[in-house]
Amino acid sequence: MLIFTAPGQGAQTPGFLTPWLELPGLAERLGGWSELAGRDLIRLGTTGSAEEITDTAVAQPLLVAAAIAVAGLLGEPDAAAGHSVGELAAGAIAGVTSAEDAIRLTRVRGEAMAAACGTEPTGMTALLGGDEATVLAAIDAAGLTPANINTAGQIVAGGTLAQLEAFAANPPAGARLRPLRVAGAFHTRHMAPAVDALAAAAAGTSVKDPAITLLSNRDGAVVGSGQDWMDRVVRQVANPVRWDLCMATMSGIGVTALIELLPGGTLTGMAKRALPGVELLAIKTPDQLDAARALVASHATSVSPDAASGSAPDLKKES
Numbered sequence: 001m002l003i004f005t006a007p008g009q010g011a012q013t014p015g016f017l018t019p020w021l022e023l024p025g026l027a028e029r030l031g032g033w034s035e036l037a038g039r040d041l042i043r044l045g046t047t048g049s050a051e052e053i054t055d056t057a058v059a060q061p062l063l064v065a066a067a068i069a070v071a072g073l074l075g076e077p078d079a080a081a082g083h084s085v086g087e088l089a090a091g092a093i094a095g096v097t098s099a100e101d102a103i104r105l106t107r108v109r110g111e112a113m114a115a116a117c118g119t120e121p122t123g124m125t126a127l128l129g130g131d132e133a134t135v136l137a138a139i140d141a142a143g144l145t146p147a148n149i150n151t152a153g154q155i156v157a158g159g160t161l162a163q164l165e166a167f168a169a170n171p172p173a174g175a176r177l178r179p180l181r182v183a184g185a186f187h188t189r190h191m192a193p194a195v196d197a198l199a200a201a202a203a204g205t206s207v208k209d210p211a212i213t214l215l216s217n218r219d220g221a222v223v224g225s226g227q228d229w230m231d232r233v234v235r236q237v238a239n240p241v242r243w244d245l246c247m248a249t250m251s252g253i254g255v256t257a258l259i260e261l262l263p264g265g266t267l268t269g270m271a272k273r274a275l276p277g278v279e280l281l282a283i284k285t286p287d288q289l290d291a292a293r294a295l296v297a298s299h300a301t302s303v304s305p306d307a308a309s310g311s312a313p314d315l316k317k318e319s
Contacts, residue, residue, distance in 0.1 A: 002257045002299040003213075003250060004077040004093055005267045006067040008084030008241075009059045010182070016263045017045025017066060019285050029069055036103040037061035038111075056117065056183050060085045060110030061103055067261040068092050068099045070283055075296040079213035079255065081246050083267060084148075084187070085109065087217055087233050095211035096226045108201040109237065112194035117184030119193070121161045124182050125168065129153050130175030138172035147187040148241045151270045158185030191238040199234045213253065220245025222253070243267075247274045257299035259283065259292055 021027045027042060034041045044053055044062055053059055067082070067089035082090035085106060092102040124147060127135050132152065139146050139157045144167060147158035157167065164179070171177050184190060207226035216223045216232050220242055223229045247270065250258070257279040260267045264282030271280055279299070281292055 001078045001253065001255050001301060002259065002296055003079040003081060003255050004071055004074075004090070005080070005258060005260050006071075006082035006086030006089035006093075007063065007260060007263065007266045008082070008086045009056065009063065009186070010180075011263050011266050012053050012059050012063055013263060014048060014050050014053065015046055016284070017042065020066075020070070020262070021046065023073070023286060026069055030065060033061075033065045033100070033103045036100055037065065037107050041065050054181065054183075056114040057107075057110040060113075061106045063263070064089045064092075064106040065103055066263065068102060070262040072099075073289060074259070074292050076300060077212060077259070077296065078300050079215065079250075079253070081215035081250070082217075083243055083246075084217065084236075084241050087236065089261065090214060091210075091229060091233065093212075094214040096207050096209070096214065096229050097205060101205050105198065105201055105205065109194065109198050112197035113186065113191055113237065114183060116191050116194045120190060122159060122185035122188070122190045123161050123164055124156050124158045124180045124185055125164050126178045126180055127155045127157060127172070127175045128178065130172050135172045135175050138167075138175075142167040145185070145188040146240055147185065148243065149245075150241075150243045151247065151274050152244070154270070156180065158188040158190070160185070160190075187236065187238065187240050189238055195234060195238050198237055202230050202234050205230070215246045215249055217241045217243065217246065220247075220249040222249065243270065244274070247271060250278075251275060257281075257295045259295060 030041045041062055044058055071093045080090040080093040088102045088106050091097050092099045135155055136146055143163050144157040144159035146155050148156035168177055207230050209226045214223050217236050218232050255278055258271055260282045262283050264284055268280045268282040281295055
């Protein structure tokens with residue numbers, strides 16, 4: 001059983017799209033999506049500076065467009081999941097939305113979250129190691145939110161800069177703290193204004209039920225309803241990402257291979273410990289396409305007749 005995973009904000013690096021633009025049709029596709037994203041995705045993914053592509057309103061559509069574009073080159077997976085904004089890429093791959101609608105929604109999400117970051121000084125700190133129960137209790141006592149629970153020994157806390165500063169002065173035993181270079185406290189109550197903006201955009205978006213297995217960041221559950229998935233993605237903006245539970249579900253449903261879409265590396269790094277025995281591939285450059293297609297051929301099972309008859313995702317045009 002093969003799953004495609006789409007990384008979230010922070011996975012982008014300067015120039016990561018450059019070698020991909022040599023592939024036939026990819027530049028044209030990204031050029032078309034640039035208009036929907038409200039920014040030049042090709043320039044940003046090739047010559048954009050590290051500071052420029054760290055901007056929330058830029059990074060999010062850039063990442064989602066890259067993941068969807070590469071997924072369209074690989075064939076059909078059995079399942080899909082995305083970390084944070086990567087959920088919008090996973091939804092397009094699963095056929096819940098068109099690629100174009102995923103890009104539109106990502107633009108709204110990124111711009112709304114960037115605006116929410118400007119209302120109050122907030123941030124995020126990664127906690128590495130330590131007893132999970134102790135770490136979570138300390139986060140709660142400090143008035144912070146465990147915004148990302150990624151895997152054993154990796155939790156990200158979010159809150160005001162004042163709260164994070166006080167927390168750093170009295171950290172939980174056994175945990176190493178690493179402040180993150182982010183614009184604000186994503187997946188916490190501080191993003192509530194962005195939820196309303198995304199909900200308004202989502203209300204006018206056509207959705208279908210997933211054509212393949214689709215996992216949710218909220219609780220790792222398999223989501224069978226397109227509308228339920230959309231509601232979850234909207235609310236997730238201000239609620240914690242439970243990637244640990246997504247990986248537990250991957251293990252439970254029998255995933256044997258995981259491909260992390262462009263720009264790969266973050267999610268496969270987590271999976272190395274959490275998913276022993278699963279074949280992993282983090283896609284970074286086009287020369288990995290043959291290896292990725294080989295994984296699809298050897299691990300993906302046949303698509304069900306219902307999924308094959310019209311509900312499979314079309315990543316090239318509006319559905």
